[in-house]
Amino acid sequence: MLKRAPTNAELEILRVLWQRGPSTVRHVHESVDHVKPVGYTTVLKLLQIMVEKGLVRRDASARSHVYAAVASQGATQRRLVRDLVRRVFGGSTLGLVLHALHSAPATAPELDQIRRLLDEKKGGRT
Amino acid sequence: MLKRAPTNAELEILRVLWQRGPSTVRHVHESVDHVKPVGYTTVLKLLQIMVEKGLVRRDASARSHVYAAVASQGATQRRLVRDLVRRVFGGSTLGLVLHALHSAPATAPELDQIRRLLDEKKGGRT
DNA sequence: CACTAAGTACGAAGCTGTTCGTAGCTACAC
DNA sequence: GTGTAGCTACGAACAGCTTCGTACTTAGTG
Numbered sequence: 001m002l003k004r005a006p007t008n009a010e011l012e013i014l015r016v017l018w019q020r021g022p023s024t025v026r027h028v029h030e031s032v033d034h035v036k037p038v039g040y041t042t043v044l045k046l047l048q049i050m051v052e053k054g055l056v057r058r059d060a061s062a063r064s065h066v067y068a069a070v071a072s073q074g075a076t077q078r079r080l081v082r083d084l085v086r087r088v089f090g091g092s093t094l095g096l097v098l099h100a101l102h103s104a105p106a107t108a109p110e111l112d113q114i115r116r117l118l119d120e121k122k123g124g125r126t
Numbered sequence: 127m128l129k130r131a132p133t134n135a136e137l138e139i140l141r142v143l144w145q146r147g148p149s150t151v152r153h154v155h156e157s158v159d160h161v162k163p164v165g166y167t168t169v170l171k172l173l174q175i176m177v178e179k180g181l182v183r184r185d186a187s188a189r190s191h192v193y194a195a196v197a198s199q200g201a202t203q204r205r206l207v208r209d210l211v212r213r214v215f216g217g218s219t220l221g222l223v224l225h226a227l228h229s230a231p232a233t234a235p236e237l238d239q240i241r242r243l244l245d246e247k248k249g250g251r252t
Numbered sequence: 253c254a255c256t257a258a259g260t261a262c263g264a265a266g267c268t269g270t271t272c273g274t275a276g277c278t279a280c281a282c
Numbered sequence: 283g284t285g286t287a288g289c290t291a292c293g294a295a296c297a298g299c300t301t302c303g304t305a306c307t308t309a310g311t312g
Contacts, residue, residue, distance in 0.1 A: 009300060012215060027257080042301050044260070049299090062136050063259065063309070077225050080214050085226070087137060094236045097226050099203050100211070100219050101243050110220045111244050117227055118237050118244075133269060151289080168271050170290070175269090189279075189289065253312100260307075267300085277290080282283100 005077065005083055006055055012036070013046055013078065014069050017056065022068035131209055132181055132202065135172055138162070140195050140202065143182065148194035 006014060016031040017023060025033075029043040033048075047067050050056045059066040071079075081096070089095040132140060140158040143149060149157075155169040173193050174181045197205075206231040209220070215221040227240075 007299060008213065012137050014183070015216075035303075038300090039184060039302055041260090041262095044254080045262085045301080046299095048261075060260095074225075077221075078229055080210065081222065081226055084206065084227070086132065088203055089140075092195055093226050093229070094239070095203075096207065097223055097240060098243060099200075100207050100223050100226070101240070103204055103208065103219070111247060113220070114227070115244055116243070117224060121227070121237060126200055135270060164270095165272055167273075167290090171271080171292085172269095174291080186290095191290080256309100257311105258294090258307100261305085263302105263304090265301085266284085266305105267298100267301080269291085269296105269298085274293090275291085278288090279286105280288105281286085 003054060005080060008049075009046055010050055010055060010068070013043065013050065014073075015068065017069040018073040022066050023060070024064040024066055026064065028067070131206060132176075136176055136181060139169065139172055139176065139201075140181070143193065143195040144199040144225060148185070148192050150190040150192055152190065154193065 012032055012035070015029055016028050020027065020031065025040070025044050025047060028047065029038070029040050032038055032043060047056060047058075051058050051067075055070055056067045057070055059068070085091060085093050085096050089099075130237060138161070139154055139156055142154050144194060144214050146157065151166070151170045152170065154173065155164070155166050158169060172186075177193075181196055182193045183196055185194070211217060211219050211222050212227055215225075
């Protein structure tokens, strides 16, 4: 079963599920609608499709079904980064990182955080 | 005139134009077809659409028109990274970088390159 | 029981991206 | 001049994503 990456509208919904945890359609709709107006049944339909795709799980025991994300936010982000690296940087993760850093308005503490990660990696190589 | 990010198929074509420079449809088709079989007129149509979108420029002075990318590879990559950061990392470039580094099989020289970049940025802040 | 509110299911339309077949034009070889 | 090879233009089909309207179901209230 090959899973496709979530689409744009699907990501909006996943964002809510990751942030608020398992939610009803009403909950998700309220959150999404607040950011970008959209019909209730649109969100419902999306969630139904996402169930079929295996992106979310549905608990139908209560009258209002409760939906939860299947993949964690981290795993999904990793997936999307991998796709971008392949599509746009010919598989070079380094290319992506350099590009991102160039255009990043990073603060000093953030830079330190990256530096720490680099040190870890270096240590782990031996 | 708002420019949309290039689609998947469009990126395949841009990759050829960036690599080989201004090219005829035949040239582009041969390169793309080699990687992923596709009809000649498909590539032609795509290029025509890309002209309308402003993604490529066309020199129609010769019988075989010559197409060239409008935006540089770097600028396009930056654009796509920015989009991903907004869509998937809530605008946090740092989030993207950390994620990428975590899953990156970076070599020591590559890590050094990143470190150099970090030093530059740090220096530039004061 | 009858009514209403809140929920789910589903069909279908509109848009974009991708693909290709067909038609038509033109330079060149003979 | 005639034919052919190579090119551009264009319409149309198909697929995926997104959106919503409508129909159906059910729990609760009087």
